[in-house]
Amino acid sequence: MGAEVDYAKEIQELKRSMNAVILAHYYQESEVQDLADFVGDSLALAQAAATTKADVIVFCGVHFMAETAKILNPTRQVLLPDLKAGCSLSDRCPPAAFKAFKEKHPGAFVVSYVNSSAAVKAMSDVICTSSNAVKIVNQVPKDRQILFAPDQHLGRYVMKQTGRDMVLWPGSCIVHEIFSEKKLVQLKVEHADAEVVAHPECEAPVLRHADFIGSTKGILDYVLKSPKEKFIVVTEAGILHQMKKGAPHKTFIPAPPDNGCACNECPYMRLNTLEKLWRCMKERTPELVMPTDLREAARAPLQRMLEWSA
Ligand code: 13P
Ligand code: SF4
Numbered sequence: 001m002g003a004e005v006d007y008a009k010e011i012q013e014l015k016r017s018m019n020a021v022i023l024a025h026y027y028q029e030s031e032v033q034d035l036a037d038f039v040g041d042s043l044a045l046a047q048a049a050a051t052t053k054a055d056v057i058v059f060c061g062v063h064f065m066a067e068t069a070k071i072l073n074p075t076r077q078v079l080l081p082d083l084k085a086g087c088s089l090s091d092r093c094p095p096a097a098f099k100a101f102k103e104k105h106p107g108a109f110v111v112s113y114v115n116s117s118a119a120v121k122a123m124s125d126v127i128c129t130s131s132n133a134v135k136i137v138n139q140v141p142k143d144r145q146i147l148f149a150p151d152q153h154l155g156r157y158v159m160k161q162t163g164r165d166m167v168l169w170p171g172s173c174i175v176h177e178i179f180s181e182k183k184l185v186q187l188k189v190e191h192a193d194a195e196v197v198a199h200p201e202c203e204a205p206v207l208r209h210a211d212f213i214g215s216t217k218g219i220l221d222y223v224l225k226s227p228k229e230k231f232i233v234v235t236e237a238g239i240l241h242q243m244k245k246g247a248p249h250k251t252f253i254p255a256p257p258d259n260g261c262a263c264n265e266c267p268y269m270r271l272n273t274l275e276k277l278w279r280c281m282k283e284r285t286p287e288l289v290m291p292t293d294l295r296e297a298a299r300a301p302l303q304r305m306l307e308w309s310a
Contacts, residue, residue: 007278011035014281020079021054022277023069025061026216027238027269032060032277039242041217042068042114043129043309049073050306058281059288062087062268066288067118071298072306078288081276085268087115088174089201093150095119098169102147105167109144111137112301113151115173118290120149122297125304130154130200131215132309134161139308153177157200157207175266176201179234180258184209187232191253197222198234198255206234223247237263 012035015022023045024036033039038048042065049057049069056077059066064087066080098120102110112124113133121127128136137158140146148155149169153176159166179202188196188209197219198210207213212222216239223231224246233240234255243252254263280286 005275005278007031007274008035011274011278011281014278015058018056018281018284019054020056020058020281021048021052022058022060023048025065025238025269026220026242027236027266028060028272029238029270029274030241031274032272033238033241035274035277036060041129041131041215043131043215044217045069046072046114046129046302047306049078052076056284058277060272060277061085062266063288064090064115064117067290067298068114068302070288070290071118071121071295071302074295077284079280079284080286080288081273081280082271083286083288085271087268089113089115089150089171090117090120092171093117093120093169095123098123098149101149101169105145105147107145108147108167109140110147110149111140111166112149113154114302114305116150118294118298121301122294124149124301126308127301127305128309129215129305131218132305133158133200136305136308137162137164137166140164151201153203153207154200156204157213172203173201175236175257175264177203178257178259179203179206179255179264181205181209183256183258184232184234187253187255191230191232193228194230194232194251194253195223195226195228196232196234196255199236202234210234220246223250223252235264236266236269238265238269 050072146166148166150171155168195211230251257264
């Protein structure tokens, strides 16, 4: 039997020798978050990827996030611990079907959620994330019809916030669509002193019970600043790690999904492990590579997002 690897120590050493930066999403396992140079939501991670001076971006998140990093910073090598870390929203919006959807609405302005493939982004006018979606949609010229893809629940939430009518692609996230309204109400009854915080990818019947709705970073900032001591958290449970670190005296209760599990984890995000992170840095693979034409076509709508959300 070989000697055990001290992953944390070796990852730190590899980071220095490779001049790498580790970017991690809040839904990564705690050990991975703790080794990252930067932990953030999709927007903050895209902004960090666009400006980093490191030679290598090690992206601990899902495929579309690593792809976004490559599009925004094409001269850097982008590594992803597990290339199979996809996203149900992106998978449920195949580029050919999206093209047909667009053709049915000629002249419409296309806003795509960042949880989409590069091919879908390339067919869009602007990209948004959960933290800037309202701000982005508010900037679409008033005389244009809007197509919004691929998350119908975020789309419906944005319609409510902006008063803009939008044609929605019927996509949803397999993690956020299985929160149960009934179980959430039961939890609220048990913990009448708790505030409910939720991600806008949840369905409307769940969102209507929320005291605060926002991106992962928005939710984290809210619970850290709030004078309240107890929160029911309706999003992927990985976010609880930063909540507990930032406010150890507060109580965070993960809302349960409707599948019998105690808390809700994204099966794609959780494909990345400490061991895979170490191995991908050591072997410099898997690497995120993209055809140049696709990368360039997807860049303008992403760049517009960064400008519109500045
Ligand atoms: P955030 O941009 O809010 O972190 O959301 C990313 C995501 O995939 C939520 O499911
Ligand atoms: Fe995609 Fe949902 Fe996982 Fe977020 S939580 S990465 S939207 S499958």
